[in-house]
Amino acid sequence: MKKQHLNVVIQLMIWLALFILQIILLPSWGKFPTIFDDISFYRTIIPEDILIFCIFYLNYLVLVPNLLGKRRKGLYILASILIFGLFLFFPVFLDFFFGIKYHGRFGNPKIMNLWLGFVGLMILGISLGMRSVQEWLRAEQRNREMEYRRTLTELRSLKTQINPHFLFNTLNTIYALSLKNSENTSTAILRLSTMMRYxxxxxxxxxxxxEKEVEYIEQYIELQKLRSTDKLELDVCIKGDYTSAQIAPLILIPFIENAFKYGVSNHETSPISLYLFVEEDRLLFEMHNKKFKSEPVRVSGEGIGIANTTRRLQLLYPKRHKLKIEEKDNSYNVRLEIKLKGEQYPLEPTLGNE
Structure with a gap:
């Protein structure tokens, strides 16, 4: 509403400025008496300005939206012809109804009438152009808002898949420990409760x-170490100032889950390296692991992690991230760069006023 009020005020100021300029400049053309010589001159100028003002907003507020906007082009053309005629015979109208002789800008009255008709068409064109631009801007705004809402809806849908996916993978870990009757099962359950809280x-x-996301990653790694054998060679390097930055939650963990899921063997050396570096607003994440042929316990929800994360990155960090995944027969490498600072999606979009 504030934008609408401001728009009205700006338009009124423009009209007032044009009217004042007309009063000041027209007498200086040498065609008319000065403002101090003949006040009757303004008896024709003021009605003409009122006519221009009324026709402008008649076309802007009524004819364009109700005729052109509803595909009634024939009626709009007819209305335009009537308005052209009104301007064409405006001097006759003033003389017949009010007895006011029109001050012509040209010596020939016929040329004066044609000029006024041209002014009428010009007013129609200007108001039509302004209304068309305004409607186009409104349509663009509505499209952006619809796209924004679709994006938010998709993000919420993706987030609803995170928790089950996390729970399935973690329960797999605890299940593997329980099969071995491992004494670490209780510790794993305790870590799971801490992670679930986050x-x-x-x-x-x-x-x-x-900082909280890093703590969660460290908890997850410790949980995975409980089920791993001495074949695991884990190299974790987390450095930089990550105490003041923000990140989308659980955006890195699917790559780490993937490394432990497919990169750990009970019989062969299993090197896994994780590198996380934060400098100012730039985050660099790298994950490298060997890939073994495994037969994990099949669970519902398996396989959605990487695809989910890739899509979330596209939505949350458009043009602000670079993701490179290199998968070979025996290795899996991930390199992700994120520019952390920039426009972020709020929980709800702010709708503009029409």
Whole structure:
């Protein structure tokens, strides 16, 4: 509403400025008396300005939206012809109804009438152009808002898939420990409860402190180490100032899950390296692991992690991230760069006023 009021005020100021300029400049053309010589001159100028003002907004507010906007082109053309005629015979109208002799800008009255008709068509064209541009801008705004809502809906849908996916993978770990009657099962359950607290509380937000996300990653790695054998060669390097940055929750963990899921063997050396570096607003994440042929326990929801994350990156960090995944027969490498600072999607879009 504030934008609408401002638009009205601006238009009124423009009309007032044009009227004042007309009063000041027209007498200086030498065709008319000065403002101090003949006040009767303005008896024709003021009605003409009123006519221009009324026709402009008649076309802008009524004819264009109700005739052209509803595909009634024939009626609009007829209305335009009538308006052209009104301007064409405006001097006759003033003389017949009010006894006012029109001050012609040209010596020939016929040329004066044609000029006024041209002014009428010009007013129709200007108001039509302004209305068309305004409607186009409104349509563009509505399209952006619809696209924005679709994006938010898709993001929420993707986030609803995160928690089950996380739970399935973690329960797989605890299940593997229980099969071995491992004494680490109780410790794993305790770590799971800590991680679930983060997933159900902090991770429900669109963005979280990077520091908390790093803590979650460290908890997840410790949980995976409980089920791993001495064949695992884990190299984790997390450095940089990540205490003040924010990141989309659980955006990195699917790559780490993938490394432990397919990169750990009970019989062969299993090197996994994780590198996370934060400098100012730039995050660099790298994950490298060997790939073994495994037969994991099949669970519902398997396989959605990487695709989910790739799509979330596209929506949350458009043109602000670079993701390179290199998969070979015996290795899997991920390199991800994110520019952390920039426009972020709020929980709800702010709708513009029409």
């Amino acid at each position: 997933v159900l509380s902090d991770a429900k937000n669109d963005f979280v402190p990077l």
